[in-house]
Amino acid sequence: MEYSLVLLLNGISFGLLLFMLSSGLTLVFSLMGVLNFAHAGFYMLGAYIGYEASLRINFWAGLVLAPLTVGGIGMAVEYFGLRKVHRYGHAAELLFTFGLAFLIDEATHLIWGRSAVNYAIPAALSGPLFSIGEAQFPIYRGFIILISVAMLVAIWMLLRMSRIGLIIRGALTHPNTISTLGHDLPWVHMLVFGIGAALAGLAGAVGGAAFVTEPGMAHALGPIVFVVVVIGGLGSLGGAFVAALLIGCIQTFAVVADFNLGGILPFLHWNGIESITVSRLAPVLPYFLMILLLVLRPQGLMGKRAL
Amino acid sequence: MTGSYRLRILGGIAAAIAIVVFPSITRDAFAIAVVTQMGIMVIFALSFNIIFGQSGMLSFGHAAFYGLGAFFSAHSMNLMASLSSPTPLPLVPFIGGFTALIFGIIFGLIATRTVGAIFGLVTLGIGELVRTMLDLVPRFSGGESGVVTNRIIGTPLLGASFGTPVEIYFLVAVWMGVCLFAIYFLTLTPLGRMANAVRDNPERAAFTGYSVSFIRFLQYCLSAFFAGIAGALSAINSEFVSVESVGLFNSGSVLFATVIGGSSLFLGPVVGAVVFVFFVSFLSIFTSAWMLYLGVFFLIVIFYLPGGLMGGGLTLLAACQAANRQELASIVFRATAVVSVTLGGVGLIETLYQFSKTGRAAFTLSHTLPFDLGQILVWVASAILLVGGLISIIVLHLRQRMVAPGVKA
Numbered sequence: 182m183e184y185s186l187v188l189l190l191n192g193i194s195f196g197l198l199l200f201m202l203s204s205g206l207t208l209v210f211s212l213m214g215v216l217n218f219a220h221a222g223f224y225m226l227g228a229y230i231g232y233e234a235s236l237r238i239n240f241w242a243g244l245v246l247a248p249l250t251v252g253g254i255g256m257a258v259e260y261f262g263l264r265k266v267h268r269y270g271h272a273a274e275l276l277f278t279f280g281l282a283f284l285i286d287e288a289t290h291l292i293w294g295r296s297a298v299n300y301a302i303p304a305a306l307s308g309p310l311f312s313i314g315e316a317q318f319p320i321y322r323g324f325i326i327l328i329s330v331a332m333l334v335a336i337w338m339l340l341r342m343s344r345i346g347l348i349i350r351g352a353l354t355h356p357n358t359i360s361t362l363g364h365d366l367p368w369v370h371m372l373v374f375g376i377g378a379a380l381a382g383l384a385g386a387v388g389g390a391a392f393v394t395e396p397g398m399a400h401a402l403g404p405i406v407f408v409v410v411v412i413g414g415l416g417s418l419g420g421a422f423v424a425a426l427l428i429g430c431i432q433t434f435a436v437v438a439d440f441n442l443g444g445i446l447p448f449l450h451w452n453g454i455e456s457i458t459v460s461r462l463a464p465v466l467p468y469f470l471m472i473l474l475l476v477l478r479p480q481g482l483m484g485k486r487a488l
Numbered sequence: 489m490t491g492s493y494r495l496r497i498l499g500g501i502a503a504a505i506a507i508v509v510f511p512s513i514t515r516d517a518f519a520i521a522v523v524t525q526m527g528i529m530v531i532f533a534l535s536f537n538i539i540f541g542q543s544g545m546l547s548f549g550h551a552a553f554y555g556l557g558a559f560f561s562a563h564s565m566n567l568m569a570s571l572s573s574p575t576p577l578p579l580v581p582f583i584g585g586f587t588a589l590i591f592g593i594i595f596g597l598i599a600t601r602t603v604g605a606i607f608g609l610v611t612l613g614i615g616e617l618v619r620t621m622l623d624l625v626p627r628f629s630g631g632e633s634g635v636v637t638n639r640i641i642g643t644p645l646l647g648a649s650f651g652t653p654v655e656i657y658f659l660v661a662v663w664m665g666v667c668l669f670a671i672y673f674l675t676l677t678p679l680g681r682m683a684n685a686v687r688d689n690p691e692r693a694a695f696t697g698y699s700v701s702f703i704r705f706l707q708y709c710l711s712a713f714f715a716g717i718a719g720a721l722s723a724i725n726s727e728f729v730s731v732e733s734v735g736l737f738n739s740g741s742v743l744f745a746t747v748i749g750g751s752s753l754f755l756g757p758v759v760g761a762v763v764f765v766f767f768v769s770f771l772s773i774f775t776s777a778w779m780l781y782l783g784v785f786f787l788i789v790i791f792y793l794p795g796g797l798m799g800g801g802l803t804l805l806a807a808c809q810a811a812n813r814q815e816l817a818s819i820v821f822r823a824t825a826v827v828s829v830t831l832g833g834v835g836l837i838e839t840l841y842q843f844s845k846t847g848r849a850a851f852t853l854s855h856t857l858p859f860d861l862g863q864i865l866v867w868v869a870s871a872i873l874l875v876g877g878l879i880s881i882i883v884l885h886l887r888q889r890m891v892a893p894g895v896k897a
Contacts, residue, residue: 210605214605215605216605216608216609262787265791266790266791269790269794271604271605272544272546273790273794275546275605275608276546276743276747276790277787277790279548279740279743280744280783280786280787280790281787283740283779283782283783283786284780284783284784284787287777287779287780287783288780290779291777291780400736404612404613404616404736407609407612407613408609408613410609411606411609411610411613415605415606415609461624462624464620464623465617465620465621465624467613468613468614468616468617468620469617471610471613471617472598472613472614472617475598475601475602475610476598
């Protein structure tokens with residue numbers, strides 16, 4: 182029981198990290214109609230910048246530098262890239278971000294090599310925060326929860342309580358009115374794209390130290406973030422939040438579950454399929470869930486329109 | 489119109505003759521292997537373009553069908569060998585095609601409920617689903633070591649037992665020809681025409697009485713079928729299949745090939761597949777940064793050549809035919825600028841990359857020269873080419889603006 186409570190907290194911390202990624206993706210999609218395939222690449226860049234900062238300055242500087250740098254890169258990508266390919270239509274925008282993701286992967290290979298780098302958790306944040314019975318909950322996991330929640334509150338306040346947030350929310354529903362009122366819509370687009378990238382960069386700087394910082398990390402996490410967005414209902418922040426926590430917890434629980442498929446479905450006997458343990462099933466579950474949801478509820482958990 | 493028709497037939501005959509005589513001209517095993525690979529990629533890219541270029545559905549998981557086709561044909565070949573079945577090898581691609589078709593029907597029922605960006609995400613998810621599922625059943629997928637098979641099975645056909653690379657070359661060539669005609673024929677059928685209509689304007693297409701989603705579904709299944717054939721041919725060619733063949737990289741490869749060649753023209757993916765395989769096979773020998781160049785090249789095509797290499801080439805050809813002497817000079821000048829920027833950029837990336845690895849320059853002009861001199865020369869030459877090319881492009885751009893103020897290019 183104590184053990185599953187700690188697992189739940191672990192799942193929530195992973196889920197919140199996923200939400201930091203998927204919120205940026207969702208915001209950019211709702212505003213610009215662009216699905217940013219390079220989003221996981223921004224996450225990876227954030228991790229590497231955090232790593233470099235932790236080597237040269239310290240870990241905390243990385244937490245500031247990573248979102249700022251990646252946010253700047255994101256704004257540049259919007260200004261010099263997306264804006265230009267926009268005239269060729271949505272397919273070209275998708276292709277552009279896909280190519281960009283590929284380019285970020287390759288540049289990472291060339292700059293930092295193909296093996297993982299040692300991006301360490303600072304001493305102040307290592308060790309257990311508390312333990313329930315024999316199960317320990319690491320400080321760093323708590324730190325991830327803290328950072329994510331703080332970030333989300335900040336974003337919520339920016340969107341709900343500031344003037345710029347008002348313009349962004351207006352641009353979501355009534356872009357033409359917003360530009361008629363004299364607001365610079367392209368500038369809003371660039372800003373939001375930058376914010377999304379900065380969130381991914383921060384998630385990278387935080388997550389890179391918790392997990393492993395390697396050139397394959399974008400490829401490993403990217404599809405899961407996309408699944409979160411599809412399950413939540415594309416364009417719905419609330420849906421993305423629920424889906425991120427759901428996937429985070431499912432992944433965390435599945436990894437430690439130690440019973441096999443034959444135990445659940447006794448009639449399964451094919452090519453050794455009955456001996457597959459649920460922990461090995463963990464990578465499949467998000468995609469499986471996505472397929473299931475698309476069959477049952479094509480608009481996603483909280484999506485308003487049919488896809 | 490008849491002139492262009494005759495030109496096309498002549499071009500087709502010339503290409504067929506070139507394909508037939510190629511193995512007798514060269515005895516180089518590597519060249520034959522590369523061209524065989526090109527043939528397989530042509531089928532794969534054409535199958536991808538059934539949904540992308542023809543029907544406007546951008547899939548990021550097309551390798552699922554290629555890989556599943558390859559896996560099922562490899563296992564069928566092993567089974568046929570153990571049963572000593574007389575079925576000749578050239579029919580094996582049908583197995584790959586039909587298994588991929590079955591998976592296409594299953595996944596198509598789910599994926600074609602969505603359109604646009606979500607379709608891209610869902611197909612990406614389906615590709616990853618297939619990959620992770622294959623990881624779960626190592627007895628089927630062979631785990632990390634993959635599945636090994638043997639192509640010398642069944643009764644020899646026309647005296648060929650398909651042991652040698654040249655025989656496989658012709659097998660792939662024949663299948664490529666068949667698939668090319670079949671897919672071209674598909675574009676002429678009512679289904680193909682309606683798919684174009686659905687791509688251009690789904691709402692209007694629905695008003696003609698056709699079911700838009702059913703047309704998308706049919707195109708998706710057919711595309712899966714041809715991808716399965718390509719996968720089966722790759723299993724026959726390399727006698728090996730691994731989980732990588734269903735991965736995101738392979739899905740990205742076919743996408744890159746199609747976009748680079750040009751998805752809006754029927755033969756665009758063919759050009760793209762040839763260029764792509766050439767890129768991958770030869771460039772990877774010379775430089776470890778080849779994937780970076782591939783990515784940059786892809787982005788350049790998206791920015792400046794929306795019609796791909798084929799579309800861009802045709803436009804350039806038309807411009808050259810219509811141009812007077814001054815315009816021709818300007819085209820040549822522009823081409824020179826682009827080439828010099830490319831050379832300079834490549835030179836800089838290579839030297840920097842090599843320098844960061846070993847502290848040495850990549851191309852030393854001569855081994856007799858003092859080491860530092862060669863390195864500095866390469867750097868200076870690359871920088872001059874890059875900067876000179878960039879300046880001339882910018883000057884051209886500005887001049888164009890001055891000539892026609894307010895007119896968008």
